[in-house]
Amino acid sequence: MPHIAGSLKALVSNLIDYAGFYPPAALPLERVAEKYEAYRTSPERWMLNRLVLPAAKLAETRMDENWRVSLLVERDPGTLPRQVETLETKLARRLALPTYREAPLESVTDGFVKVRTGGLAPEAIPEPEAVADFLCQAAERRLPFKATAGLHHPIRSLHSLTYEADSPRAVMHGFLNVFTAAAFAWHGADRQTVLAVVNEEDAGAFEFLEDELGWRDLRLSSTQVHAARRDFAHSFGSCSFEEPVADLRELGFLR
Numbered sequence: 255m256p257h258i259a260g261s262l263k264a265l266v267s268n269l270i271d272y273a274g275f276y277p278p279a280a281l282p283l284e285r286v287a288e289k290y291e292a293y294r295t296s297p298e299r300w301m302l303n304r305l306v307l308p309a310a311k312l313a314e315t316r317m318d319e320n321w322r323v324s325l326l327v328e329r330d331p332g333t334l335p336r337q338v339e340t341l342e343t344k345l346a347r348r349l350a351l352p353t354y355r356e357a358p359l360e361s362v363t364d365g366f367v368k369v370r371t372g373g374l375a376p377e378a379i380p381e382p383e384a385v386a387d388f389l390c391q392a393a394e395r396r397l398p399f400k401a402t403a404g405l406h407h408p409i410r411s412l413h414s415l416t417y418e419a420d421s422p423r424a425v426m427h428g429f430l431n432v433f434t435a436a437a438f439a440w441h442g443a444d445r446q447t448v449l450a451v452v453n454e455e456d457a458g459a460f461e462f463l464e465d466e467l468g469w470r471d472l473r474l475s476s477t478q479v480h481a482a483r484r485d486f487a488h489s490f491g492s493c494s495f496e497e498p499v500a501d502l503r504e505l506g507f508l509r
Contacts, residue, residue, distance in 0.1 A: 267483070269429070271491040291318065
């Protein structure tokens with residue numbers, strides 16, 4: 255594997271939860287399983303985190319013993335295979351396993367939360383101010399989170415929202431933006447700074463060195479970035495693993 259700058263590795267290691275079963279990819283379950291297995295043995299496997307599945311499809315899924323799964327549920331699912339490590343729900347309460355809850359922050363007192371960062375239509379994409387507010391409030395309350403939807407690309411920019419020829423286009427949030435902003439929020443940056451990072455559309459404003467991450471004239475050490483990922487900004491769900499990797503390579507962040 256070619257050398258990867260320490261700060262980039264700290265920011266994107268185990269960052270992508272593969273959710274190919276969900277739109278806009280909406281792949282058949284068998285194909286999702288094939289792709290996840292291929293990603294687990296690819297040179298970019300260090301960026302891969304869990305496979306996201308709905309509870310209703312769990313019984314149909316032939317899982318390798320080393321898979322790591324996050325399961326979307328509507329209620330406490332009871333006994334589960336050991337490969338299921340986390341749950342995701344719109345309920346505000348904790349369930350049997352560590353649970354990412356897509357619920358208003360004020361209704362969650364502890365544990366993990368989940369933020370929706372995009373969708374299949376322009377109106378499903380939250381405003382940058384809403385994303386910044388979520389990051390600042392979650393950081394202040396020390397509520398770790400994962401993001402879901404719309405983070406296929408590293409930098410905030412205009413893209414098609416689906417893979418259809420007539421897909422609507424809109425400015426999508428970038429995963430480097432969101433997770434860099436989260437790292438700054440975790441280490442005490444004010445809302446203005448966090449919002450500016452979320453809004454950044456110039457890839458050249460981000461600098462990944464061995465010992466530090468830079469955004470414009472601000473810096474975080476690689477150790478600080480690692481701590482923010484470990485304790486706060488856990489991952490994001492994406493129906494594509496190839497797109498984020500390819501875009502990082504096109505931008506020159508990966509060789």
